[in-house]
Amino acid sequence: MKRISNNVLLLDMINVAQELEKKTLTVNAYEQHGAFTCRPFIRAFGTWNNALYAAGLEIGRIGRRRKSRKIDVRMRHIVMKRDRFRCVLCGASPAKNLDVELHVDHIIPFSKGGLCVIENLQTLCSLCNFGKSDI
Secondary structure, three states: OOOOOHHHHHHHHHHHHHHHOOOOOOHHHHHHHOOOOOHHHHHHHOOHHHHHHHOOOOOOOOOOOOOOOOOOHHHHHHHHHHOOOOOOOOOOOOOOOOOOOEEEEEOOOHHHOOOOOHHHEEEEEHHHHHHOOOO
């Protein structure tokens, strides 16, 4: 089976959305008008919503969770463990200096559309976190 490139999938998705004059697409609407089924999108992007996001389309309301800026304890721990409980900018760690306080912060700010997903989170010490801005 030949793999379809992500660019081809996204271009087809965008063309269908423009043809239907929609800002978002349901799987059913796409499959009625698009060139592919939803399977290649899910294989390439993990979920239909991830594919919509990659295409620059809005995530549909059906089945969508409310976006929240709150980072739950489990996600916070996963991010800190991934970053080895150190600041990713300066390397500060509470294991070496008890005065270091670690924060889990958005890479793309929530205010600029950044999602609360593990890929968009990083561990920063309080000095680095408060020293940066959302520019």
